[in-house]
Every structure is written in C-alpha cells, then in structure tokens.
Amino acid sequence: MNTADPHLVRALSDPDASDPGHSGGKGANLAALVRAGLPVPAGFVVGTSAYRRFVQENRLDVPIGREIARLSDDPATAEAASQRLRQEFESAGIPGWLRESVEAAYRALGEGPVAVRSSATAEDLPEASFAGQQETVLDVVGTDELCAAVRRCWSSLWTTRAIAYRRRNGIEHEQVAVAVVVQRMVPAEVAGVLFTADPVSGRRDHVVVEAAAGLGDAVVSGKVTPDRWVVDASSGTVVTRPERNSSGLTEDQLADVVELGLRAAAEFGSPQDVEWALADGRCRLLQSRPITSLFPLPPARDDDGLRVYLPVTLVAQGFTEPMTPAGNAFFRAMASLWVGYWTTGSRHVDPEIAPPWLPTVLGRLFVDFTPILQRRWLAHQVMSSMAMKDPTTSAVLQEWLERNADRLPRPIRGTTARRLVRRAPEALSALGGFASAIAAPSRHRRRVLGRAEAELVGRDQEAARRSTPLAQVDFVDRVLPAATLDLITVQLPAVYAEMLSRTGAEWLVRRWLGSSPGLEPVRRWLPHNPTLAMGAELARLAHIHAATGTEPSANDADVREFLEVYGHRAPDREIDLGLPRLTEDPAYIVELIRGYVRSGDAQSRFEAGEAAARVAADELVASVRRAKGRPHALVLRILLRCSRELGGLREWPKFDMVRAIALGRRTLRRVGTALVSDGRLDDPDDVFFVDPADLRATLAGDERDLRASVIANRHEYEHELSRRAVPRLLVSDGETVYGPATAPVAERPGVLTGTPVSPGVHEGVVRVLDSPVGAQLRPGEILVAATTDPGWTPLFLLAGALVMEVGGVVSHGAVVAREYGLPAVAAVADATSRLRTGQRVRVDGGDGTVTVLEPDQFAAPPQAIGMTRSTASPRPPASARSAETAPGAPRV
Structure with a gap:
C-alpha cells in the first residue's frame, strides 16, 4: 500500500515551500530564491511535520522532555543529553511513510548524488543564524542512504552545540522542529561564501567573497584558508584581492557571484551570507541567510552624506547596556532640549518624534557627531577633552578621522557663529553665576542647591495635581525634561568655577613648590558631595547596628529615613527612568549596611578622611607660606577653600537629575496602574516598555495593542542586555569600530x-x-x-x-x-x-x-x-x- 504523504515533502519550486513553518529557515530561503528566479540546484524539502510525526510515533518526546529538564549551566549536561537523545533517534527505525515519500521525491529529482541539509524553524533568523549547528551530509546516493541522512539531520537538532546555542539565545527547545533540504549535488570546481556586507568592518557598501577550489564545505568548515576579495557594491570595483589566486576564480566569475549575491540581498531586504558553487561555468546559490553579526544602522538621512554616530550612554556614562523605551524617551527629550536651546533658542520638544541626529539603535541612543568632525579644529578640541573621560572613544575618533576626513560632507558655513551670538544673553548669565561662585562659594552653593530643592518640590506637587493619565504622560514627556535641564544648567557655573580654582591651585603649587603631589589628599573626602554623603550615612547606620548588635532591616526607621533622602537612586544605570529605584527594593541598602558592619568602623574612616584632607590643605598652605610668604599662601588658601566648598557640587547635577527621573518614574507608573485597571496592560511596570507614541495614542482614544508593544520591546531589551560589544563609532555606510x-x-x-x-x-x-x-x-x-x-x-x-x-x-x-x-x-x-x-x-x-x-x-x-x-x-x-x-x- 502506498503510504507516501505529498504534504510531508514539497519541491523547492512549490510556492508552499517558502513557509518557514514547513521548510525551516534554510529551506524557506532557498524556496524564495527559486521563486525570484535565482539559480538554485533543484531539490525538495522534507517538512517539519515529518519530524514531528517521527518523534510522536517513536515517543521521543518523553526522552526529550526528560533531558531538557536535566539541563543546567554545566556544559557537561548538554553533552550527555546530546549523546542520549541522538542515540534514541538513530536507533529508531525508518518508517514506511517516510521511505515512500522521500523515494518518490528523489525519483522525481532524477536520483543520483544529493546533498542533505538540516533546516530548523529557529534557523537563519535575523537575530540568530544557527549557522553550523545542525548536520549536512554530502554525496548521498540511493533511497536507503537518503532516509538515513534525513534521520541523521533530525537527530542533529540535538547536537551539543545546537542545545547550547538555543539556551544562549533563549529559544525553547520544545518549540523547535527541523526540516531537511535535499538538493542535487553540484560538482563544484570553485565554491565558497559571499557576504553582501563586510562582516568584520560592517560596511554595507562592500561585498566580501571567499573562494577555494572544490566543494564549498571546506571553506564553511574552516578546513582551508580561502582566497578573499572585497568588492565595491555599487561600482563592482575590486577593493582588495588575494596575493595569489589559488582558487582559480576569474574576474568574470567574481562579477557573476557578486551580482547573484546582491540580488539575493535585494530579495530578502537585508545583507546576506550566501554559499555558492561554480560548475560547468555556471554559478549556483546553495544557501542564503541573514548576516546576524551586523550592528543595525540608524535610519538613513536623505542627502546628508556620510554620518558618524557615537553611543551616548557608553561615552557619557560608561555602560554598554540598553535603556528601556521610557528611559530612552526621557533622556532623548533632555538632549533634544539642550541642543535645541543652544542652537535655535527653542524650548519645545515633540516626544513622539525622535530627532534624526539622536536615533535609537537596539535600545541605545546614538548621537550624530558629524558636525563636530566636519570642523577639524573643533574635533581635535573635543577629542582632547574626551580623552580624559573615555580615552578609547577618543582614540577611535582620531584614527577614523585621519583615514576618512575627506569622505565627510562639507559643513554649512557661518551657522555656528550666528547661533553663538543669539545665545549671548544666556552665556552672560552663566558667566555671572560663575563669578558669583568664585567670589562667595559657600553662599552661591547654598543658593543654587536651595533653588534646586524648591524646584523639585514644586514639580512633585505639579505631578500630583495631574489627574488624568494623558496629563501625567504629558508632564513626563514635555514638562519634566525642560525642568530637569534647568536644574542642571543653573548648577554648572559652580562646577566650572571649582574646576578653575582647582586648576589654578595646581598651577600655582607646581610653580611655587616645584611639584603638586601634596594636592592629592586635599581633593579627597570633599564636603557637600551627595554621593559621599550617602556613603557616610550608610557608615553611620552601620555603626549604630554594630554598637547595638542588631541586624539591619528594610523596615527600620533609620533605613526608611535614609530612603527618603537617597531612595530615588538606583543600584545601576540610574539615568534609565524604566529601572527600579532603591525605595522599590531596599535589599541592596540593607546588604550595604551589613557590608559596612563587616568592614569595621566605617564611620570613623569617613571622619578621619575628612580631617586628613583639611590637615593636608593646611600643610600645603604652610609650605607655600614658608617658601613664598603670606600673600602667596593667602591666594592658595582662597583657591583651596573655593575648590573644597564647590568640589562636591559636581555630583549634584546628576543627583538632582536622578531625583527628577525618579519623579518621572513614579508619575509614569501611575499611568501604568491605570492601564492595568483598564485591561490594557498586565503589570504597571509594563508601561516603561511601551513605545511613547503608542502610549500617547492609546490614552488619546486610539486602539493599540500595548501588550504586543511590551512583548516586543522587552524581548529586545532582555536580548540586548547580554551584548558585550557596542561600537564606539557607527558610520552610516555600516562601518562599526569597537x-x-x-x-x-x-x-x-x-x-x-x-x-x-x-x-x-x-x-x-x-x-x-x-x-x-x-x-x-x-x-x-x-x-x-x-x-x-x-x-x-x-x-x-x-x-x-x-x-x-x-x-x-x-x-x-x-x-x-x-x-x-x-x-x-x-x-x-x-x-x-x-x-x-x-x-x-x-x-x-x-x-x-x-x-x-x-x-x-x-x-x-x-x-x-x-x-x-x-x-x-x-x-x-x-x-x-x-x-x-x-x-x-x-x-x-
């Protein structure tokens, strides 16, 4: 009786073969290439339903579930599970329905040698290629060998590397199935791989071709060192070529391979990693998958020429992790206001429109640095300053600019001077604050911090008055960023005044005493520093608990008092509005107090440190008095007093900015609570993962699927948390420099x-x-x-x-x-x-x-x-x- 099932096996030319659910990633991509008229060896796909039927009939789901449950972080568990599961597959018999279905398709193909490749449903995805994770069997001849090869491909879904790869990418094992692609063998004279974007530099305008004589398997598996060409994608000009062409690939053949690769990329709409083979003078495409290693590009800007972007939080804050959508929206609004105010005088920001010069890529804000780089004198000044905070990015910019300055578009002349002239009144006001801070540092500090406190209290009251969710979102999106920027701007003159007094003191001490090592102790344990004060308060609490022999708890009155002052901070990446604050989870504070208790008398270390800094200042002044006299000593004492009175203020702009961010978080969480009550969200914290435009549209009455937005954004955020390498420099042509x-x-x-x-x-x-x-x-x-x-x-x-x-x-x-x-x-x-x-x-x-x-x-x-x-x-x-x-x- 004929038990062949036509739905189990489909020819690559069958329109239904382009369904990844049936054909897996590799099979679906090949079917798409066939549909686009690209040269692909004839073949068929044994669908995923055949794999699932084989698993069900042999009750393999039982050992699969058992082995998955045993997996742990120990790699040995994956290896042991792989051995047992593959043995289960290999020992299962070849069912009649599989043999008859495969035999019919094989006969229609003309029989002869075929290549058999696995094609998993989680394979060749934009975020995970699964390249090399499952089996490929070449030169298979006859139905018996073919059926065995199909079973071997099914078994390879459970190789150690495939199991580990799925675990690493957060893909559920039970949800993955595997199809098998069977194609006529190509007796390749030359074969290899082609990347329609340079996978090393990231440049999208370069095509990389690797070739070796014979079958392409040697290139893919790394058994040979292939010849390598880099070709300009638009002109076809060879940028680099191998010193010795051992593969025998001709110029015409190279051009054909590049053309086919670019056609494949155009078909899929993304850069592709293509395997190809040449036989009888004809090129055939054996496989095409997305290049998953490329860092995405910001949206293209029309007629702007080459653009160069820097990662904002990596350069400014030193962290590579992404921010939540809410965190990016708030930070972007502040940056837009800052740049807009100093260039055009505008204090308006549209929360629904991301400025093209500040795009978000994979949850990270990038800033268009091109206007700086276009002006070499300005670029060198900025890079010199940047070297003090982030020397790596400074070095990257310097190297890139030396190689590529002539590729940048010409700057628009005269705009910078006109903008600075328009901002002259604000500059004079800042200069007045600077002079006030120098003349009376203590009074200026008290006035600035008092004004900031009153502003924050007022904004807190304003947020409380906002009764509707839309009004609350409007406060977070439009009002709070401008208010936060004002807080920071008012405090900056005092920070600059401290820098000047400190620099002046260093210069004078070196001039009068010959060196300045005595200044180092003076800079320590600065008063009026909120970050140091936070540590001192923790040390005080630890001293109390050590003296009384009690364990600290989040319910202690002193811990609650601490959180009233410092609870707006977060353990890590506190500029992200979407991340919890210390008040939401005081466990970190409790653990810190325990750590201080274990360290001994931490409180006395703060007191001793402050006293030592004062003594060091007095000794330095005395040294100058002895060497240069009283007038010189008086000048130094004034500068040191100014530096110590104002030095702690450099932490206040961020301290108050984080207070504003915490206020924004509380306000936005009220919106999340309302959306949960309306059945739009499942958890109040989901609101931080809703796209701002979707959030405002929903509150305005538009029906949007907020849950889908949350799921997608959380998935990207959590996936990106594991990314270690973020480019220090991202160019619009795709170049990424790490x-x-x-x-x-x-x-x-x-x-x-x-x-x-x-x-x-x-x-x-x-x-x-x-x-x-x-x-x-x-x-x-x-x-x-x-x-x-x-x-x-x-x-x-x-x-x-x-x-x-x-x-x-x-x-x-x-x-x-x-x-x-x-x-x-x-x-x-x-x-x-x-x-x-x-x-x-x-x-x-x-x-x-x-x-x-x-x-x-x-x-x-x-x-x-x-x-x-x-x-x-x-x-x-x-x-x-x-x-x-x-x-x-x-x-x-």
Whole structure:
C-alpha cells in the first residue's frame, strides 16, 4: 500500500515551500530564491511535520522532555543529553511513510548524488543564524542512504552545540522542529561564501567573497584558508584581492557571484551570507541567510552624506547596556532640549518624534557627531577633552578621522557663529553665576542647591495635581525634561568655577613648590558631595547596628529615613527612568549596611578622611607660606577653600537629575496602574516598555495593542542586555569600530595595562561584578567591573582597589576613587573576562597596571573578532561571577 504523504515533502519550486513553518529557515530561503528566479540546484524539502510525526510515533518526546529538564549551566549536561537523545533517534527505525515519500521525491529529482541539509524553524533568523549547528551530509546516493541522512539531520537538532546555542539565545527547545533540504549535488570546481556586507568592518557598501577550489564545505568548515576579495557594491570595483589566486576564480566569475549575491540581498531586504558553487561555468546559490553579526544602522538621512554616530550612554556614562523605551524617551527629550536651546533658542520638544541626529539603535541612543568632525579644529578640541573621560572613544575618533576626513560632507558655513551670538544673553548669565561662585562659594552653593530643592518640590506637587493619565504622560514627556535641564544648567557655573580654582591651585603649587603631589589628599573626602554623603550615612547606620548588635532591616526607621533622602537612586544605570529605584527594593541598602558592619568602623574612616584632607590643605598652605610668604599662601588658601566648598557640587547635577527621573518614574507608573485597571496592560511596570507614541495614542482614544508593544520591546531589551560589544563609532555606510586599531602597549606576561586614574598600590583578591546588587564584596577585595556609576560608590569604601574596562581620569569611578584614596586603573581591556573572582592581584593606580600574582590562573584575552559563523557567548550573569571568596589583604 502506498503510504507516501505529498504534504510531508514539497519541491523547492512549490510556492508552499517558502513557509518557514514547513521548510525551516534554510529551506524557506532557498524556496524564495527559486521563486525570484535565482539559480538554485533543484531539490525538495522534507517538512517539519515529518519530524514531528517521527518523534510522536517513536515517543521521543518523553526522552526529550526528560533531558531538557536535566539541563543546567554545566556544559557537561548538554553533552550527555546530546549523546542520549541522538542515540534514541538513530536507533529508531525508518518508517514506511517516510521511505515512500522521500523515494518518490528523489525519483522525481532524477536520483543520483544529493546533498542533505538540516533546516530548523529557529534557523537563519535575523537575530540568530544557527549557522553550523545542525548536520549536512554530502554525496548521498540511493533511497536507503537518503532516509538515513534525513534521520541523521533530525537527530542533529540535538547536537551539543545546537542545545547550547538555543539556551544562549533563549529559544525553547520544545518549540523547535527541523526540516531537511535535499538538493542535487553540484560538482563544484570553485565554491565558497559571499557576504553582501563586510562582516568584520560592517560596511554595507562592500561585498566580501571567499573562494577555494572544490566543494564549498571546506571553506564553511574552516578546513582551508580561502582566497578573499572585497568588492565595491555599487561600482563592482575590486577593493582588495588575494596575493595569489589559488582558487582559480576569474574576474568574470567574481562579477557573476557578486551580482547573484546582491540580488539575493535585494530579495530578502537585508545583507546576506550566501554559499555558492561554480560548475560547468555556471554559478549556483546553495544557501542564503541573514548576516546576524551586523550592528543595525540608524535610519538613513536623505542627502546628508556620510554620518558618524557615537553611543551616548557608553561615552557619557560608561555602560554598554540598553535603556528601556521610557528611559530612552526621557533622556532623548533632555538632549533634544539642550541642543535645541543652544542652537535655535527653542524650548519645545515633540516626544513622539525622535530627532534624526539622536536615533535609537537596539535600545541605545546614538548621537550624530558629524558636525563636530566636519570642523577639524573643533574635533581635535573635543577629542582632547574626551580623552580624559573615555580615552578609547577618543582614540577611535582620531584614527577614523585621519583615514576618512575627506569622505565627510562639507559643513554649512557661518551657522555656528550666528547661533553663538543669539545665545549671548544666556552665556552672560552663566558667566555671572560663575563669578558669583568664585567670589562667595559657600553662599552661591547654598543658593543654587536651595533653588534646586524648591524646584523639585514644586514639580512633585505639579505631578500630583495631574489627574488624568494623558496629563501625567504629558508632564513626563514635555514638562519634566525642560525642568530637569534647568536644574542642571543653573548648577554648572559652580562646577566650572571649582574646576578653575582647582586648576589654578595646581598651577600655582607646581610653580611655587616645584611639584603638586601634596594636592592629592586635599581633593579627597570633599564636603557637600551627595554621593559621599550617602556613603557616610550608610557608615553611620552601620555603626549604630554594630554598637547595638542588631541586624539591619528594610523596615527600620533609620533605613526608611535614609530612603527618603537617597531612595530615588538606583543600584545601576540610574539615568534609565524604566529601572527600579532603591525605595522599590531596599535589599541592596540593607546588604550595604551589613557590608559596612563587616568592614569595621566605617564611620570613623569617613571622619578621619575628612580631617586628613583639611590637615593636608593646611600643610600645603604652610609650605607655600614658608617658601613664598603670606600673600602667596593667602591666594592658595582662597583657591583651596573655593575648590573644597564647590568640589562636591559636581555630583549634584546628576543627583538632582536622578531625583527628577525618579519623579518621572513614579508619575509614569501611575499611568501604568491605570492601564492595568483598564485591561490594557498586565503589570504597571509594563508601561516603561511601551513605545511613547503608542502610549500617547492609546490614552488619546486610539486602539493599540500595548501588550504586543511590551512583548516586543522587552524581548529586545532582555536580548540586548547580554551584548558585550557596542561600537564606539557607527558610520552610516555600516562601518562599526569597537576599539582603536593602533596596537596597545605590549603587556608583560601576567600584567594587564590600562589608564592610571587614582594612585596607590593594593594587593588583594579579585571580585568580578556585573552589578552592585548582591555583590557580597568583602573588605579589601579588588572590585573589577566594566564600569561604575553612583550606585556602585558605596562599595568603594569596602574595596581595596578598583579596576574598570571603561573610563578615563575624569570618569565617575575615577573621580570618586581618588576622593576615597582608592587605587584605581581604568580602560583595562576585557578586564571582566581576563580576571577571575578569587585571583590574587596587585593593582598599581600610579602606573596603570594589574599584576596577576598567580600566573597559572591568568586568562588569555579573547580572540580578535573575525569572520566566523558563530555568535560570541553573552556575558555570564552576575550570580555566576560573584561567588564567595576569602577577604582580601589590607591596602598597602
């Protein structure tokens, strides 16, 4: 009896074969190429329904479920599960319905040698290619071999690498099925791969072709080093070619391959990774998948020429993680107001329109830096200043500009001067504030902070008066960003006045005494600094609990009082309005108090530090008096007093900005609560993941599926949290630059180098952290992190030293480390992966080195990014990298 089922097997030319649900990603893409008239070897697809039927009839769902339940973070569990599941598949017999269906399709194909490839439903997706995860079997002949190859492809859904890849990308194992593509073998004379965008540089205007003689499997599997061409996509001009053409690919054949690849990219509407083969003088496409490693581009800007973008939060705040949609909307509104005010005088912002110069890409704001780079004199000034905060980005910009300055569009002449003239009154007002801060620093500080406090209280009351959700959203979108910008602007003259007084003191001390090391202790433990005051208050609470022998709790009256003052802050990335505040989860504060209790009398360390700074200032003034006389000493005393009175104010603009952000969060959460009551959302916090335009439209009466917006945005946000590499520079032609090309200073064995940002030497045990929450940092341990912000600084009192991957001498972590007298090194490449929790190292903040004292535990740096067919592992969660270790040694 004929048991062949025509729905199980479809020819690639069948219109239904382009359905990924039937044919998997690879099969559906091949069917689309066939439909577009591109040369693809004839073939058919054994659909996913055949796989599911095979699993059901052999009751393989039972062992699959059992093995999935056993999986853990230990790679050995995936390997063991793979072996057992593949054995289950391979031992199952070939059913008659499969044999007859495959035999009929094979006979219609003309029999002969075929290539058999797996095609999973989660394969060749824009966000995950699954390249190389399942089986390919070549030169299969005969029905028996073909059926066995199909079963082998089904089995390969459970290879160790496929299991691990799905786990890493958050794809449910049970939801994936696999189809099998069967095609006539191409007796290739030359074969290889083609990328319609350069997968290394990211440039979309370049096509990369790799070729080798014979079958393309050798190129794909990495068994040979292929010849490599880079071709200009628009002109077809060869940009680079191999020194020796060992593959034999001719110029005409190269042009044909490039043309077919670009046609495939046009068919799918995205850059493609294409496998191809040449036989009998004809090129055939064997496979096409999206290039998933490319960083997306901002929307194209008409007739603007080449544009260069920088990641805002990485450069300004030092973190690579994305922000929530609500966080990006608020930060974008403030940035738009700031630029708009100083260029046009406008104080208007449309929350529904993202300015083209400030696009959001994968949850991260990028700023169009082209107007700066177009003016070389301005670019060099900005890059010089940037080098103090983010030397890596500064070096990247310098290198790129040297190579590409002639590719930038010409600037519009005369606009900068006219804009500055229009802003002259505001500049004069700021100058007046600057002079006031210099003349009477204490009075100016009290006036500015009092004004900010009154403004914030007034805005809080205004938010409370907004009774409807639409009015509340309007407050967060339109009113609060401008008010926040005013808070920051008013405080900046005092910050600049402190910088001037500090710089003047440094210059005078060097001139009068020959050097300025005595100034370093004077800059520590500055008064009126809200971040240091937060640490001091935690130390006071710890002192109370240590004296009484009580355990701190979130319900303690003193903890609640602490949260009234500092509860608007967040443990990490506090500029993101969408992230919870300390008041919402005080567990972090309670743990910090416990850590301070374990560290000893932290309160006395604050008091002693402040006293030591005052003594150091008096001694420095006395040294000048002895060397130069009383008038010189008086000048220095005035400058030092101004610096110490105003130095703490550099933390206030951000402190108050975060207070405003917390107010925006509370207000927007009220909107979320109302939408939950209306049945539009499932949780009040979902409102932070709704697109702002959708939110306003819904509240205005338009029917929108807010849940779908939340699901999509949460998925992207959570997926992007694991991305470690974010380009320091993103160009509109697709070029992405992650670091300077100039080779770094050679490191000695067991020594990591970076930028010295806070002097001192400390030996201790490493603790690598992704987040301050749940850190369990022991006194004296060396804190190693990608970067830090104010939420981390309470840990500085416990740490023996600080090592960061990002930052320069004026980055937040560096400044606070110097104030605490904490040895620190920044810009240590891949520090969080090259150092391990539990290692013993020596940190020298004076020469910028981290020396591993146990060389056998030293981790090699990650391999350079190359042309690979796999995705790098995401950063492991903080819980996996923060295991308990012995306390570190005291500071040297």
